[in-house]
Amino acid sequence: MSSAAAPDTPRLDMRTKFFYGLGSVSFGVKDNGFSYLLLLFYNQVVGLPATSVGFALMIALLIDACIDPLIGQVSDNLRTPWGRRHPLMYAAAAPIALTYAAVWNPPHWDHHLLYIYLIACAVGVRALVSLYEVPSSALSAELTTHYDERSVLLSYRYFFGWVGGLTIQVVAFKVFLKPDALHKIGQLNPVGYAHYGVAAAVVMFVAMLVSSVGTHHRIPTLREAPPRRRLTLAQTLGEVRQTLNNRSFAFLMISSLASALIIGIGAALNPYFNTYFWGLTSDQIANLTGAVFLAAFMALAIGPRIARRLGKRSTSISFFVLAVAVGISPLLLRLAGLMPPNHSPALFWTIVCTSIIAVTCSIVATTMGGAMIADVVEEAELTTGRRSEGLFFAASTFVNKAISGFGVMGASVLIQVIGLKPGASPASVPPEVLRNLALVYSPLAITLYGAAIVLLLGYRITRESHRETLRKLAEA
Numbered sequence: 027m028s029s030a031a032a033p034d035t036p037r038l039d040m041r042t043k044f045f046y047g048l049g050s051v052s053f054g055v056k057d058n059g060f061s062y063l064l065l066l067f068y069n070q071v072v073g074l075p076a077t078s079v080g081f082a083l084m085i086a087l088l089i090d091a092c093i094d095p096l097i098g099q100v101s102d103n104l105r106t107p108w109g110r111r112h113p114l115m116y117a118a119a120a121p122i123a124l125t126y127a128a129v130w131n132p133p134h135w136d137h138h139l140l141y142i143y144l145i146a147c148a149v150g151v152r153a154l155v156s157l158y159e160v161p162s163s164a165l166s167a168e169l170t171t172h173y174d175e176r177s178v179l180l181s182y183r184y185f186f187g188w189v190g191g192l193t194i195q196v197v198a199f200k201v202f203l204k205p206d207a208l209h210k211i212g213q214l215n216p217v218g219y220a221h222y223g224v225a226a227a228v229v230m231f232v233a234m235l236v237s238s239v240g241t242h243h244r245i246p247t248l249r250e251a252p253p254r255r256r257l258t259l260a261q262t263l264g265e266v267r268q269t270l271n272n273r274s275f276a277f278l279m280i281s282s283l284a285s286a287l288i289i290g291i292g293a294a295l296n297p298y299f300n301t302y303f304w305g306l307t308s309d310q311i312a313n314l315t316g317a318v319f320l321a322a323f324m325a326l327a328i329g330p331r332i333a334r335r336l337g338k339r340s341t342s343i344s345f346f347v348l349a350v351a352v353g354i355s356p357l358l359l360r361l362a363g364l365m366p367p368n369h370s371p372a373l374f375w376t377i378v379c380t381s382i383i384a385v386t387c388s389i390v391a392t393t394m395g396g397a398m399i400a401d402v403v404e405e406a407e408l409t410t411g412r413r414s415e416g417l418f419f420a421a422s423t424f425v426n427k428a429i430s431g432f433g434v435m436g437a438s439v440l441i442q443v444i445g446l447k448p449g450a451s452p453a454s455v456p457p458e459v460l461r462n463l464a465l466v467y468s469p470l471a472i473t474l475y476g477a478a479i480v481l482l483l484g485y486r487i488t489r490e491s492h493r494e495t496l497r498k499l500a501e502a
Contacts, residue, residue: 045240047182051190051233058191061293080438086148098420101161109245111161115238118158123231125150130223164415167400177333180396188322198222199312212308277484282425288474290433305368325389342394345387350475353384357464
C-alpha cells in the first residue's frame with residue numbers, strides 16, 4: 027500500500043466511483059427512515075409522546091459523539107492484510123441490518139419499556155452505522171487527492187444515498203403503508219412498518235457488502251497505517267484534539283451542524299406537513315417521493331460542474347440560499363392565502379415542483395460540504411504530520427447522523443408545542459394548529475440556514491491552496 031503523498035493521484039474509473047457510491051445506499055435508507063418515518067411511527071402509531079422519541083434519538087446522538095471519533099481513530103491506525111478500512115466495513119454489514127429491522131418491529135410492551143427499547147435500538151443502529159460509514163467515507167480522501175475529482179466522488183456518494191433512501195420510501199408508501207379496514211390512513215398502518223423494516227434491512231446489507239467487495243481491489247493503492255506507537259489515553263486524546271484543531275474544519279463543522287439541525291427538523295416534519303398540512307394521501311406522498319428522484323440525478327449532473335467554476339465553498343453557499351428560498355415558499359404562500367386548496371391537482375404539482383428544486387439545491391450544498399472535509403485532510407497532515415481521514419470523516423458522519431438526531435428532537439418539541447395529539451386523524455386537527463406549525467417552522471428555517479451560510483465564510487481552502495498543500499507534502 028502507498029504511503030507517499032503525491033501531487034495528484036490517477037483519475038478514478040467509473041467502476042470505482044460506482045461501487046464507492048453504492049455503499050451510501052445503506053446510510054440513505056437508515057437516515058431516510060430515522061428522519062422521515064421514525065417520529066411518525068413511534069408517536070402516531072406506537073403511541074409514545076413525541077418528545078420521548080426525540081429524547082431517545084438525542085441520547086443516541088450524545089453517545090455517538092463519543093463513539094464516532096474512537097471508530098475514526100481505530101480506522102486510521104488499523105493494520106490488517108485488508109488495510110485500514112475494509113475489515114470494519116465487512117464486519118458492520120450483518121449487525122446493522124438485524125438491528126435496523128428490530129427498530130420497526132417493537133415488542134408489545136408498556137411505554138416505559140418501549141422507550142428503553144427505542145433508545146437501545148437507536149444506539150445500536152447509530153454505532154453500527156458508524157462502524158461502516160466512517161471507514162467507507164474516509165476512502166474518498168484516499169482514493170483521490172484531486173480537488174475537483176473529490177467533488178465528483180462525493181457526488182456519487184450523495185447520489186446513491188438519496189436514491190437509496192427515496193427508493194425505500196416510495197416502496198414503503200406504495201407497497202407497505204397502505205390503508206386497510208382498520209387504518210384508513212396508510213401512514214398509520216403498523217403492519218406496514220414491520221414489513222418495511224425487514225425490506226430496508228435487506229437492502230442495507232446488500233449495498234454494504236457489494237460496495238465493500240467492489241472497492242476491495244483498491245486496497246493495495248490505499249495508504250498504510252502509521253507505525254505502531256505506544257500512546258497513553260491522554261496522548262491519544264491530545265493528538266485527536268490537535269488534528270481537529272483546524273480553522274477551516276471548525277467553521278465547516280459548526281456550519282454543518284446548523285444546517286443539519288434544520289434539514290433534520292424539516293425531514294421529521296415532512297410527513298406531518300404532507301399528511302396534515304397539505305392533506306396528501308399515501309399514494310400522493312409516494313408519487314411525490316418518486317418525483318424527487320429527479321433531484322438526485324440533477325444534483326449529480328450539475329453539482330461537480332458548478333463546483334469546477336465557482337469552487338466548493340461558493341457552490342455550497344449559493345445552493346443553500348436557493349434551497350431555503352424555494353423550500354419554504356409554499357408555506358409562506360399558504361400563510362398568505364395564495365396557495366391552491368388542499369386536494370386540488372394544482373396544489374400537488376406545486377409541491378412536486380418546489381420539492382424537486384429545493385432538494386436538488388440541498389443535495390448539491392451538502393455534497394460540497396463532504397468534499398470540503400476531504401480537502402482538510404491534507405492541510406491537517408501538513409500541520410501535524412499525520413493522515414487522519416477516519417477521524418475527520420467520523421466528525422462528518424456524526425454531523426450526517428445529527429440530521430435525524432437533532433431533527434427528530436426539534437420536530438418533536440414543535441409538535442408538542444403546537445398541540446398535535448398522537449393518533450389524530452387529519453380531519454380532526456384544528457386549522458390553527460396547522461397554521462402554527464408553519465408559523466414556527468418558517469422563521470426557524472430562515473435563521474438556521476442563514477447561520478450555516480455565514481459560518482461557511484470561515485472555510486478558507488481553495489483549489490489553489492489545496493494544490494500548494496499537496497506540493498509541500500510531496501516535497502516533505
